[in-house]
Amino acid sequence: MATPGTEAAGSRKILAGKAAIVSGAASGIGRATALLLAREGADVTIADRNETQGAAVAQEIAVAGGRATFEKTDVSQAADCRRVVEATARRCGGLHILATCAGIIRRYSVVDLAEEDWDAMMAVNAKGAFLLSKFAVPAMARSGGGAIVHIASDWGINGGRKAAGYCASKGAVVLLTKAMAIDHAAEGIRVNCICPGDIDTPMLRAESQQLGQSDEEFLAATSNRPLGRIGKPEEIAQAVLYLVSDASSFVTGIAHLVDGGANAGSM
Numbered sequence: 001m002a003t004p005g006t007e008a009a010g011s012r013k014i015l016a017g018k019a020a021i022v023s024g025a026a027s028g029i030g031r032a033t034a035l036l037l038a039r040e041g042a043d044v045t046i047a048d049r050n051e052t053q054g055a056a057v058a059q060e061i062a063v064a065g066g067r068a069t070f071e072k073t074d075v076s077q078a079a080d081c082r083r084v085v086e087a088t089a090r091r092c093g094g095l096h097i098l099a100t101c102a103g104i105i106r107r108y109s110v111v112d113l114a115e116e117d118w119d120a121m122m123a124v125n126a127k128g129a130f131l132l133s134k135f136a137v138p139a140m141a142r143s144g145g146g147a148i149v150h151i152a153s154d155w156g157i158n159g160g161r162k163a164a165g166y167c168a169s170k171g172a173v174v175l176l177t178k179a180m181a182i183d184h185a186a187e188g189i190r191v192n193c194i195c196p197g198d199i200d201t202p203m204l205r206a207e208s209q210q211l212g213q214s215d216e217e218f219l220a221a222t223s224n225r226p227l228g229r230i231g232k233p234e235e236i237a238q239a240v241l242y243l244v245s246d247a248s249s250f251v252t253g254i255a256h257l258v259d260g261g262a263n264a265g266s267m
Helices: 028-039 051-063 078-092 115-142 164-187 202-210 215-221 233-244
Strands: 019-023 043-048 067-072 097-100 146-151 189-196 255-258
Touching (some): 019 028, 019 078, 019 115, 028 043, 028 067, 028 097, 043 051, 043 078, 051 067, 078 115, 097 233, 115 146, 115 189, 146 233, 164 189, 164 255, 189 233, 233 255
Parallel strands (some): 097 146, 146 189
8 A cells, every 4th residue: 555645556646637837836835836736647837937946846847757847927917827828728738727826925014015015916916816817717618627726825814914915915815716716617617725824935934034033033933833833835735736636526615724723713
């Protein structure tokens, strides 16, 4: 018997024959998601603005025996989102999976937040999910259906200190998810989002600089949750895998908390 997380010899990979786009896949949650989907048989398009790191992830997948292509993509631009969807569908003969993992954060209250920082978070976090979905949904419908997973945040459900714009952008993603799930179920497209708690990513570590804290001080404060530790990008990737696989075939429209129990009670 295979141990959990491994394949028995000769068994079929659960995403074999599927084409996937993962945005923000050059690092963090996006990278972990792209690696896992490819390991499970998907042909993955790495969509990211960072050409060096994005190409490196595609190469990492190829070296491991998987299939991946890097497409330089600014998710806030409609032309880029259309191009990456069309290129993937053309290369793979269809599109079945979209994971929108691109995200940025600026840690300010609404009083201190600059208008350009508000616009930037809305453009990447919310508009990026919208634009990729706008072009992905028709491609998925032509492919017989599919699954979309947006990466939101537990701060898209509950507010956070000095994160007004980020909370607003991720709250938008949560309700975008629910509305899309209603609109596109008849096309065989399931739409869900994941709301991570604190996950050890480059973006999380960048927050310490914005707040004027050391990495050690900042990360220590994030461990105040029932499981007593910070999360790993791979743990969010596993949740994405569940939501894009047939294991979740009756699941759509949910905001799935993966937060170490941080929102289980009053913290």
